[in-house]
Amino acid sequence: MIPPLNYCSFGPQIRFAKHHMTWKTLFFGFDGRIGRRQWWFATLTLLLVSLPLSMLVNPGAYFEAAAGAGSRTAEALLDFAFLIPQTAISLKRFNDRDWPQWMPYGLAIITTVLLLLSHLGVVFSKPDFTTLELWIIWAMATAIVAVIFDNGLLRGTAGPNQHGPDPLAAQALLPPEVSTMPAPAQPDHTGTAIR
Numbered sequence: 001m002i003p004p005l006n007y008c009s010f011g012p013q014i015r016f017a018k019h020h021m022t023w024k025t026l027f028f029g030f031d032g033r034i035g036r037r038q039w040w041f042a043t044l045t046l047l048l049v050s051l052p053l054s055m056l057v058n059p060g061a062y063f064e065a066a067a068g069a070g071s072r073t074a075e076a077l078l079d080f081a082f083l084i085p086q087t088a089i090s091l092k093r094f095n096d097r098d099w100p101q102w103m104p105y106g107l108a109i110i111t112t113v114l115l116l117l118s119h120l121g122v123v124f125s126k127p128d129f130t131t132l133e134l135w136i137i138w139a140m141a142t143a144i145v146a147v148i149f150d151n152g153l154l155r156g157t158a159g160p161n162q163h164g165p166d167p168l169a170a171q172a173l174l175p176p177e178v179s180t181m182p183a184p185a186q187p188d189h190t191g192t193a194i195r
Contacts, residue, residue: 021034021038021167026038026042026088026089026092027042027046027085027088027089028084028085028088029088029092030087030088030091030092031092031095031163031164032092032095032163032164033092033093033095033096033156033161033163033164033165033166033167034089034092034093034096034167035096035156035167035168036093036151036152036153036154036155036156038167039089039092039093039151039152040152042085042089043086043089043151043152046082046085046086046089049082050078050082053078054075054078054079057071057074057075057078058071058072058074058075072119073119076115076116076118076119079115080112080115083108083111083112083115086108087104087105087107087108090104090107090108090147090151091104091105092163093151093156094151095161095163095164096156096157096161096163096166096167097150097151097154097156097157098156098157098161098162098163099150107143107147110140110143111140114136114140123136155168156168
């Protein structure tokens with residue numbers, strides 16, 4: 001008997017006790033593991049949703065003609081709101097790579113402190129950056145590149161680990177007749193392609 005399927009993320013996946021992944025658990029759950037494909041999907045989804053919203057609440061940050069328009073407070077609240085799902089996504093990916101859990105939480109805390117300092121005008125408030133601000137920008141850019149490389153390109157721990165079963169092993173257990181790709185057209189006896 002085939003276990004129930006979950007169509008909420010990247011086509012069908014088998015439900016495991018600790019591996020059932022829905023939209024809610026993908027973006028707001030802080031346990032379990034996700035693979036690279038789910039990480040890229042979730043990260044790009046957050047980016048595609050957060051950028052237009054950020055431009056809407058504070059257009060002055062993006063367009064010189066709209067300088068002074070919008071609310072820095074609204075943008076800061078939006079940044080904090082998107083930090084929660086980004087931390088959840090990163091945590092699950094770090095779990096898959098079997099990295100310590102303090103790493104994504106540490107990055108979230110550093111980001112929170114920088115967002116607060118920026119919102120209060122302590123850093124990044126003037127057009128010319130100070131040496132300290134340039135170091136902060138360099139350190140954050142380095143951390144972002146390292147996270148993208150680690151989470152987006154490197155395979156997770158093969159097999160189960162302390163955070164749950166291997167997400168790739170779950171996909172390998174799908175029966176051959178359950179596929180996320182449409183079946184190729186087959187010609188019938190008249191030469192017409194049918195599905």
